[in-house]
Amino acid sequence: MPTDLVRVTPEHTGFPAAATLFDDYRAHYGHPSDPSATAGWLARQITAYGLTLTVALRNGRPAGLITTLVLPASLRLGQACSVRDLFVDPAQRRNGVARALMEHAIAEARTTGALRISLQTEPGNAAAQALYAELGFRPVPDLDSLTRTLRS
Template sequence: MDATRVLVRDGEAVFDRLVELFDEYRVHYGEEADPARTAAWLAAQLRTGRLRASVAERDGRGIGFLTSVVMPASLRLGEFWAVRDVFVRPDCRRSGAGRALVEQVLAEARAAGAVRVSLQTEPENTAALALYRSIGFRPVEGLTGLSLSLAGQL
């Protein structure tokens, strides 16, 4: 088996792999499969620069992806990167693909002069937490995350 490659260049083949993986990710979390809508949403997010994406490939097959966003770091007058989504196909987990994707985005963030990279995951996702901690991520103490759903509100 070939080593995992992280593809960050633009191109139709990479986008098609991203759409397939992203739709599989959505289904994994209980959403209905909708490749056409997924493709349209991803294209809009990537085109406007609101989202960045990388795809991991092994043996010519897309096996995982990572999305990230760049946001202002107000107090530091810089930027920080937030990892939004990381997904590796279940049959490809523990292959190094997740690590390759995270390390790629860390390298890009460092090269861009980002002051930090943040991510979040569910507390029961022990495999992901172990991976992120092994790379150097640490829990943020003293902050509470809050959210307000606007779905269905006028």
């Protein structure tokens, strides 16, 4: 079954379905479903902050999504790409959707001249980690990820 990849903006006819899948993604990770707030947030991130949303379609329906963001690579005076979100509808998993989305993100990063593409994932997500390793992603040596909560 072929997978079509489509870049979606708030003006795109597929945006409502993509926002619904993004809301499913949030719910999958334990956040309360809020389709209206999710669609508004996603639209703002795309229009104001440059988030890119790509949706994988199977039979015309969203099967998965990936969001990416271009960031400065200051020391090299270039840019890097960050994969922020990757989600595949549980009914569509193990069908190559995640791989197609990741390969697309890598190709897009190359096209824009990015020096690297990075992502974060949970330590226990073995299936995702295996895919990322197959695609050439490696842990960053001597780098700790730190965060500070500003609001709860």
